Amino acid sequence: MLHRENRTHVPERAQGTDEAELRFSKKPHFQATIHAILIYNWAFWLALTKYFPEGGGGEGEVTRKVISIALSAWSRTRKGSWKQPQKTSIYYHHISQTNRLGSTKNRTKEQKERARRVAEEAIEKVPAQDAIVFTDGSGPVNMEGCAGAAAVVLMPRHRATGVGECLMASQAFEEGTNNTAEMWAVGMGIQLIAFDVRRSGVGLRGRIHIFSDSALTVDIIAHRAVPRKNTALCHAVRREANTVNIHNHIVMHWVAGHVGVQGNEIADRGADKAKKRASKGFGIDLNEYEYRIRQSLFLPTRGQQEDYEYHWMPP
Helix, strand or coil: CCCCCCCCCCCCCCCCCCCCECCCCCHHHHHHHHHHHHHHHHHHHHHHHHCCCCCCCCCHHHHHHHHHHHHHHHHHHCCCCCCHHHHHHEEEEEECCCCCCCCCCCCCHHHHHHHHHHHHHHHHHCCCCCEEEEEEEECCCCCCEEEEEEEEEEEEHHHHHHCCCCCEEEEEEECHHHHHHHHHHHHHHHHHHHHHHHCCCCCCCEEEEEEEHHHHHHHHHHCCCCCCCCCHHHHHHHHHHHHCCCCEEEEEEEEECCCCCCHHHHHHHHHHHHHHHCCCCCCCCHHHHHEEEEEEEEEEECCCCCHHEEHHHHH
């Protein structure tokens, strides 16, 4: 992949550390590929020397550690120009003049109405064979505390009936933030579609349109931003989205919150209820949170508790 004139130069040890200068083709694809190879080899070396120096650890444990180290290093060092191949990239639906829609804290009545119209126009344009997901999170912004996430799914058959039926799932967290809840909700919505397909026996042939009022979540899933916090969760949800995207193309939409968009309002109420459940001791703790991320299990475990049940809910 490297041009003939490109070379690898490894100078002598400098001040007790190894330094390497690599000169690659200027094409981002080549740079990203070589960067990924270097990170993987470094992660494998670090895992064996630091965490398993005596050769202990099962195959699965070592693999998970290598992946964790490599993803963390990649998120810190990748360039914004290193995009995924076009055929597997998640599409971002751009809304022009978003500055005219204001923000949640200071949005005027006119801006709310404009934001609602913009969102509803985008929803109306979704083809009949596609699925729609609304996600929302509720929790403290800059500190850990009780949090809740919710996802509302409208499959093509739900949209065709016109009776406003939808499928919703929510998750309560004993410790979390608004950002973690927003990101978790996307993973939950994607897996809720798979659950519905298994339960109903009706497959999905169209795309999946995810509407979130978290611009950061939308940008991270669409590879428009690099996660700096909660990287394990962000990469796990992004992997889930990339996997599903191979068969059902995912389109990420930003939608203004609290402007009267029906699906967003349902998800918002679900997230608030989940947050209240967490305050009463019914949320997952930090250990289960981390375990579920490692296993990519975003849907609540069905049948454990009444508040974890899936249910049909009219708007």
